[in-house]
Amino acid sequence: xxxxxxxxxxxxxxxxxxxxxxxxxxxxxxxxxxxxxxxxxxxxxxxxxxxxxxxxxxxxxxxxxxxxxxxxxxxxxxxxxxxxxxxxxxxxxxxxxxxxxxxxxxxxxxxxxxxxxxxxxxxxxxxxxxxxxxxxxxxxxxxxxxxxxxxxxxxxxxxxxxxxxxxxxxxxxxxxxxxxxxxxxxxxxxxxxxxxxxxxxxxxxxxxxxxxxxxxxxxxxxxxxxxxxxxxxxxxxxxxxxxxxxxxxxxxxxxxxxxxxxxxxxxxxxxxxxxxxxxxxxxxxxxxxxxxxxxxxxxxxxxxxxxxxxxxxxxxxxxxxxxxxxxxxxxxxxxxxxxxxxxxxxxxxxxxxxxxxxxxxxxxxxxxxxxxxxxxxxxxx
Amino acid sequence: xxxxxxxxxxxxxxxxxxxxxxxxxxxxxxxxxxxxxxxxxxxxxxxxxxxxxxxxxxxxxxxxxxxxxxxxxxxxxxxxxxxxxxxxxxxxxxxxxxxxxxxxxxxxxxxxxxxxxxxxxxxxxxxxxxxxxxxxxxxxxxxxxxxxxxxxxxxxxxxxxxxxxxxxxxxxxxxxxxxxxxxxxxxxxxxxxxxxxxxxxxxxxxxxxxxxxxxxxxxxxxxxxxxxxxxxxxxxxxxxxxxxxxxxxxxxxxxxxxxxxxxxxxxxxxxxxxxxxxxxxxxxxxxxxxxxxxxxxxxxxxxxxxxxxxxxxxxxxxxxxxxxxxxxxxxxxxxxxxxxxxxxxxxxxxxxxxxxxxxxxxxxxxxxxxxxxxxxxxxxxxxxxxxxxxxxxxxxxxxxxx
Numbered sequence: 001x002x003x004x005x006x007x008x009x010x011x012x013x014x015x016x017x018x019x020x021x022x023x024x025x026x027x028x029x030x031x032x033x034x035x036x037x038x039x040x041x042x043x044x045x046x047x048x049x050x051x052x053x054x055x056x057x058x059x060x061x062x063x064x065x066x067x068x069x070x071x072x073x074x075x076x077x078x079x080x081x082x083x084x085x086x087x088x089x090x091x092x093x094x095x096x097x098x099x100x101x102x103x104x105x106x107x108x109x110x111x112x113x114x115x116x117x118x119x120x121x122x123x124x125x126x127x128x129x130x131x132x133x134x135x136x137x138x139x140x141x142x143x144x145x146x147x148x149x150x151x152x153x154x155x156x157x158x159x160x161x162x163x164x165x166x167x168x169x170x171x172x173x174x175x176x177x178x179x180x181x182x183x184x185x186x187x188x189x190x191x192x193x194x195x196x197x198x199x200x201x202x203x204x205x206x207x208x209x210x211x212x213x214x215x216x217x218x219x220x221x222x223x224x225x226x227x228x229x230x231x232x233x234x235x236x237x238x239x240x241x242x243x244x245x246x247x248x249x250x251x252x253x254x255x256x257x258x259x260x261x262x263x264x265x266x267x268x269x270x271x272x273x274x275x276x277x278x279x280x281x282x283x284x285x286x287x288x289x290x291x292x293x294x295x296x297x298x299x300x301x302x303x304x305x306x307x308x309x310x311x312x313x314x315x316x317x318x319x320x321x322x323x324x325x326x327x328x329x330x331x332x333x334x335x336x337x338x339x340x341x342x343x344x345x346x347x348x349x350x351x352x353x354x355x356x357x358x359x360x361x362x363x364x365x366x367x368x369x370x371x372x373x374x375x376x377x378x379x380x381x
Numbered sequence: 382x383x384x385x386x387x388x389x390x391x392x393x394x395x396x397x398x399x400x401x402x403x404x405x406x407x408x409x410x411x412x413x414x415x416x417x418x419x420x421x422x423x424x425x426x427x428x429x430x431x432x433x434x435x436x437x438x439x440x441x442x443x444x445x446x447x448x449x450x451x452x453x454x455x456x457x458x459x460x461x462x463x464x465x466x467x468x469x470x471x472x473x474x475x476x477x478x479x480x481x482x483x484x485x486x487x488x489x490x491x492x493x494x495x496x497x498x499x500x501x502x503x504x505x506x507x508x509x510x511x512x513x514x515x516x517x518x519x520x521x522x523x524x525x526x527x528x529x530x531x532x533x534x535x536x537x538x539x540x541x542x543x544x545x546x547x548x549x550x551x552x553x554x555x556x557x558x559x560x561x562x563x564x565x566x567x568x569x570x571x572x573x574x575x576x577x578x579x580x581x582x583x584x585x586x587x588x589x590x591x592x593x594x595x596x597x598x599x600x601x602x603x604x605x606x607x608x609x610x611x612x613x614x615x616x617x618x619x620x621x622x623x624x625x626x627x628x629x630x631x632x633x634x635x636x637x638x639x640x641x642x643x644x645x646x647x648x649x650x651x652x653x654x655x656x657x658x659x660x661x662x663x664x665x666x667x668x669x670x671x672x673x674x675x676x677x678x679x680x681x682x683x684x685x686x687x688x689x690x691x692x693x694x695x696x697x698x699x700x701x702x703x704x705x706x707x708x709x710x711x712x713x714x715x716x717x718x719x720x721x722x723x724x725x726x727x728x729x730x731x732x733x734x735x736x737x738x739x740x741x742x743x744x745x746x747x748x749x750x751x752x753x754x755x756x757x758x759x760x761x762x763x764x765x766x767x768x769x770x771x772x773x774x775x776x777x778x779x780x781x782x783x
Contacts, residue, residue, distance in 0.1 A: 068466045074459060188553065188584075189453050189478035192485070276455045283454070324448055329431045331421040331450045 014358045027352045034348035035311065038341030042319075045337060050326045057322055064321025065314050075310075075317055077205040077275075080212035081267060082309035085291035087212075087219045088263035090300045091256045092146075094223070096236040097153065101146065101164025102288030104171035105261045107281075109142040109268025111175050114193065114279040117272070118182055121195025130196030135269060142265020143258045145171065150257035154250035168288070172281045179280070190278045198273040208270050215263065220302045232256050264288070297345065315341055411444040412662060415464030417457060419476035421449040424587050425631040426612035430475040430498065430650055437654035441662065453478025461486035465493045470661045473498065473654070476586075477557075487511040494667055496657060498650070499557065501738045501766045504670045514653050515765035516673030519564035520709050521646030521684040523716045526568020527705050528644040528689070528698050529606050529628045533573050535695045536605055536626075547578040548604025550595040550616045552586045554781050558610045560760055560767035564716050565608055565628070566776055568705075571721075579604060581779045589613035598779075600625050606643075617642070626693050633687040642690040644698075648673060649685045672765040675710050679703065717758035719749065722773040732758065734768040 039061070043054035065075040085102055092099040116134035149163035183190050201207045223229035235242045235252050242249050271283055290312060298304035319334040328334070416434045418427040431447060438445035446469055451460045457479045464472045465486065471494045474483050480500040487495040487508050496512040497503070503513035529547065536543045547569055551558045566578045579602060581595040592615030596607050600623050608628035609616040614637065620627035621638035629645040653673055660667050676682015679702055689698055708714035719729050733744025748768070750759045760769045772778070 068463070070459075070462060070466055192481050278454060280452070280454060282452060320448070320450075324446055327435075327445070327447065329418070329422040329428075329447055329449050332423070 011359050014356050016354045017357050019353060019355050022352060030348050030352050031345070034344045035341065038344035041340050041344070042322075042337040045333075045340070046322070046326065049333070050328065052322075052326050056325070060322045060325045061314070061318030063325075064318040067321070071317070073203060073205040075313055077208050078317065079306070079310045079313045080209045081270070082287055082291055082294055082313060083305055084208075084212045084215055084263065084267050084270075085287045086294035086298070086305045086309055087215050087302060088260050088267070089291055089295045090219070090302065090305075091223065091229075091232055092260040093295055094236050094300055095232040095253065095256050097150070097253060097257065098161045099146065099149075099164050099257070099260055100161050100288070100292070101149065101167045102260075102264050102291060103284040103286065104164070104168035104288070105142040105145045105264030106268040106271065106284040106288060107168075107171040107175055108145045109138040109265030110272040110276075110279050110283050111171070111178060111268070112138040112141040112265075113196075113269045113272035114190070115178065117193040117196035117277075118190075121193060125195075127196055131198060131273070134196060134273065138269040138272070139262045139265040142263070142268060143261040146257040146261025146264065147254060150254045154253045175279060175281050175283070189280065193277045196273065197277060198270070200274075204275065207274050211266070211270060215266075216302055216306070223302070228252075228255065293342070311345070409444055411442060412658075413444045413446055413464075413467065413469045414438060414658060414661065415461075415467075415469035415472040416445060416447045417451045417460050417464070417472065417474040417479060418447065418449045419451060419453065419479070420587060420612075424612045425614075426586065427475060429631050429647060430473075433650035434473070434654055437651045437658060440651075441655055441658040443658050443662070451479075453482075455482065457482035458485050461495065462489065465490040470494065471496070471657055473657075475499075484508065484511055494657070494661060496667065499766055501764060504764050505737050505739070512667050512669055512671065513765050514650075514668075514671040514673070515761065515767070516648040516653075516683040517675070517761045518646065518648050518684055519560050519716055519760055519767065519769070520675055521648075521686055522561045522564040523568040523709070524679065524686055524702055524705055525608070525628045525644050525646040526565035526570075527572060527702060528568075528686075528694065529565070529608065529626075530569035530572025530576065531695045531698050531701060532626050532643055532693070533569065533576065533606050537573070543605050544603045545573060545576050546602075546604050547576060548596070548599030548602065548607045549578055549580045550592055550599065550607070550609035550611055551580050551582045552611045553584065554582060554778070556770040557767045558582075559772070560769035561610050561630075562608075563722075563769060563771070563773055563776065566773075567716060567721055569606075570775070571705075576775070578776045579779055580776060582781065583611055585611070587612045589615040592616045593619045596620060597623070633690075635688075635690055639690070639692055641693050643693045644689050644702075645687040647685055647687065649681075649683055652676075652683050670765045672761050675706060679706050712752075715755055715757035717760055717769060719756045719758065722775075724771055724773055726774065729758070729771065730756070732771065734763075734770070736763045736768050 039058065043057045046052040046057050047054055064071065066072045085106065089099055089102060113134045116130055116137060120130045120133065145167055149160050149167060152158040152163060153160045179188060179190060198207060201210065231247050231252050234245065234247060235249055239249050272279055276283060294305050294309045294312060297308040315338050319338055323334045416430065418430055420427045422428045422431055427449065434447065435445055446464060446467065448460045448464070451457050453476055457474060461472050461474065461483055473496045475498050477499045480497050480502055483495050483497045484502065484506060487510050491510060494510050494512070496514055498514050500513040503511055537545065547566065549562045549565070551562060562580055569576050579599055581599055583591045583595055585591065592609065592611045592613050596609065596616040596619035599607055600619070606626045606628065607616060607620050610630055612631065614634070617627050617629055617634040617638045620641045625641060626643050627634070627638060627641045628643050631645065631647045633642060633645050635642040653671060657667050659665070673683020675684050679686045686702065705714065709716070729749060731747065732749050734746055734748040735744050736746040746763050748759050748763065749756060758769055760767060
């Protein structure tokens with residue numbers, strides 16, 4: 001045991017203590033505060049750079065998302081899309097299978113949809129037939145794109161992160177090949193496809209939103225109440241435990257990735273058939289990566305993901321309006337601003353899990369004894 | 382203490398409301414005009430539009446609303462519709478792939494004028510509120526080519542071993558690019574008759590790394606002067622590093638490349654935008670298919686050249702360029718004079734160009750004209766966007782996959 005004197009001299013200015021009992025409302029207060037803090041930094045940044053009134057910046061963030069009915073619909077649709085990709089990722093992530101290939105899975109689903117629309121439309125096939133064919137095919141394509149790395153992971157224990165990442169580039173390459181075959185004008189962009197468009201439910205956005213809500217509920221039930229949901233969680237925690245209790249690990253990995261890829265394929269179908277009616281190598285709009293943040297920030301909870309995908313959409317759309325309002329024609333500024341908010345959101349998780357304790361001036365004897373236990377190991381070396 | 386949560390939530394709502402009210406009582410009564418740009422000002426191509434749009438808006442007292450980084454997809458339609466929602470009376474998009482989405486928006490918002498730079502469909506689409514615009518940039522390229530020829534000539538005089546070969550970095554094997562490099566080549570050929578040219582394509586309008594690589598490859602192949610039709614700093618920087626003269630596009634690169642910058646040609650969009658804004662403010666019809674042209678001097682008008690590089694340009698260049706400019710302007714000199722080039726060793730006497738964009742992608746208009754005894758390929762006369770796509774002798778394409 002150290003003497004009290006020595007202990008006093010060596011106590012650092014502050015140290016970090018793990019929180020065990022933080023109430024959830026307080027955790028959410030922290031997180032909300034972090035977003036506000038991030039937005040405050042944005043305001044400060046713009047105030048310095050552009051002399052922008054912080055209240056106007058704040059208002060424009062909302063204006064960009066909800067300023068007109070079109071903007072509101074687009075905000076909801078984009079949130080829904082991001083949420084759906086997040087829903088595709090969580091079963092794999094819960095299993096600790098790091099699927100970084102959602103972009104490719106979306107793209108391949110979109111590619112198959114567009115090929116149906118393009119070639120069958122050219123051949124004069126009835127719209128209803130095209131739709132009936134393209135729905136299962138694009139979902140299947142997404143599933144295949146995810147199951148290939150899954151099979152290799154299950155049977156040969158290959159690294160799934162690298163494998164899925166590589167599959168993204170292959171999908172992009174295939175889209176480029178299709179475009180060079182289908183586009184004869186030399187511009188590299190495929191015309192808006194008129195054939196085989198998915199039915200509009202009132203407007204261009206509602207179908208996507210409904211699909212995401214249905215999937216949200218289904219995924220929640222699947223993960224929480226279905227045996228599969230339990231099995232994949234066990235596989236994620238410990239493969240040996242899974243084997244011991246008689247879970248077929250290979251089967252679970254493959255089955256889960258089929259599900260993950262199929263949902264991504266569905267997103268591709270929505271993008272191609274209901275939203276864009278065309279395709280480019282950037283059709284997936286990097287949602288496959290953005291959704292990783294959606295999933296992690298929500299701790300893989302489907303319902304919390306509604307909030308995280310909304311925040312990310314809100315920032316993107318809001319900042320683009322702020323940029324337009326203040327005549328900023330350099331996109332890096334809003335990229336930096338959004339990055340700062342993300343940073344604040346991610347950094348706050350530290351303060352949710354740990355608390356920083358500062359050295360007290362004249363430590364009370366009881367406090368000292370308590371802290372002794374914490375700092376002891378450090379002093380012993 | 383969930384109270385704190387409530388306090389936080391209400392604070393956000395109040396600030397939002399305060400901000401929103403400030404946003405809404407924005408009492409700027411100027412007429413609004415919108416610009417949709419593919420990239421932001423870091424792309425020389427988009428910067429050229431953004432600067433002209435801002436300057437024209439300033440000059441005409443209208444409010445410019447600019448959206449940057451809008452991809453060539455549904456996002457373009459959404460941006461155009463949003464600008465129309467906000468009350469813009471005129472919306473312009475700057476990239477070729479934006480066209481279909483602008484047409485879609487034009488059909489929906491009948492009382493807003495939509496215009497699209499580099500597009501090809503306005504003259505066949507029959508929409509009263511949809512327009513195309515371009516400029517006879519091939520004339521500017523030709524003038525830049527003359528400057529390249531003069532530079533090459535002086536290099537040959539200084540060192541007889543200098544190769545008589547030019548290098549060109551192109552984006553796509555598309556008429557706009559072909560028209561540009563052919564005009565440039567013919568300009569250089571008017572000075573150095575036995576000049577040849579190699580063209581390397583990148584398959585992208587903006588890809589700094591591959592543009593730089595393409596320029597390096599051309600330099601390694603022994604090209605004496607490099608030019609490019611792509612939007613990044615890739616090629617100019619590669620030339621500066623290698624000390625090879627560079628003829629640039631869309632604006633001077635002298636600030637970063639003082640030793641190798643010779644001249645640049647560019648489309649100045651300001652006259653077109655000012656014309657459109659005038660018509661929006663005072664009534665009048667915007668041309669369905671507008672072709673900007675050379676101005677009174679090299680440096681004014683819709684097609685302009687930038688000031689010659691202080692170090693790299695040869696003395697006496699400006700006088701020669703003024704002479705060429707005057708001849709192009711009064712019509713005595715035609716860039717695509719068929720007696721000045723050959724295709725597979727033969728003079729072109731008749732050519733059907735694909736002027737009307739349809740599913741066919743076949744030639745539909747005879748474009749070889751004879752005026753005052755001079756036969757020439759009538760570029761930009763049947764529609765504003767270029768359609769010259771002949772592969773003439775003397776130019777070799779290193780890759781054509783794009």
